[in-house]
Amino acid sequence: MRKVRFLTALILVLGFATILSGCNSNKILNRLTEKGYFSDSYDNAIPQTDIVNKITAHFNQNTSVKKKAVLITIDGMRAESLEYIMGNDLGLSRIAKTGGLYWTKPANLDSKAKIDLGVNFLSIVTGQEPSTFNVLKSTDAKREKPYSIVSTMSEKYRVKFLTDNKAYIDMYLAAEIKAMESQKLSCVSCVDLNAVRSECLSNLNGNDFITVAISNPYVVAAGNYKMSNAAYLASLLHLNYYIDDLYSEIAKKVDEDWLIIIATTCGGNTKLANNNEEGNVLTFMLSNKVF
DSSP states (O other), X not given: OHHHHHHHHHHHHHHHHHHHHHHTOOHHHHHHHHHTOOSSOGGGOEEGGGHHHHHHHHHHOOOSSEEEEEEEEXXXXXXXXXHHHTTSSSTHHHHHXXXXXXXEEOTXXXXXXXXXXXXXXXXXXXXXXXXXXXXXXXXXXXXXXXXXXXXHGGXXXXXXXXXXXXXXXXXXXXXXXXXXXXXXXXXXXXXXXXXXXXXXXXTTTTOSEEEEEXXXXXXXXXXXXXXXXXXXXXXXXXXXXXXXXXXXHHHTOTTEEEEEEEEEEESSSOEETTSSOGGGGOEEXXXXXXX
């Protein structure tokens, strides 16, 4: 009888250990790590809330060269798409070779907040965990403070905010844009990614800081954020060409010091951070600077 109880307990312990091991094993993470794309380990991932600090530190450097920056946030780009992009010398790959590709820690990963467009975007641009100002899901995003870097930078610099989703202007940043919009801060809502690209390239000369919020630029039927979806993959490759065009234009500006940061807000469908959808919680950023 004791032997049976012992074996039963042993099976339960081993089963529990297996479950824990499975929870700590992310196949996508492991596969991408083995490919050597990333400049950091996932254990040392850069918090999304630290991106604001990297931008402000760039502008605070005491040099004679004119400082400028562009921040692009991308919603819905899954990490495994890097396997289709990093093998060429375009866009993300070019930037990563110049600076680096880094894992980032999503906002509110240990809370019940949703890893989604609204929540993580606000985390990136405010430098704070949205739960600290009571934003746990997209519908909570109508808030007045803290102001985002889009607004705070306009106190000293010329700022342009571009997006393919008007909700960023009408919802996520509505109160602060209304309070801060001036000759130094202007916003443009574009109809699609091609329009964003055109606006972004045409505004490089007239602005010091450009923020671009791309919200699911991929027309994906039924939220099919899978690499087997040809339309999804094609749109990601199209995005990479846009980023390559942007990088090429900035590279010509040898008399200016540009910081480029491209950060994903989440990896696909809105899900709770602690669920089992591996790709959704794997967020990352690229920069032309080494961090």
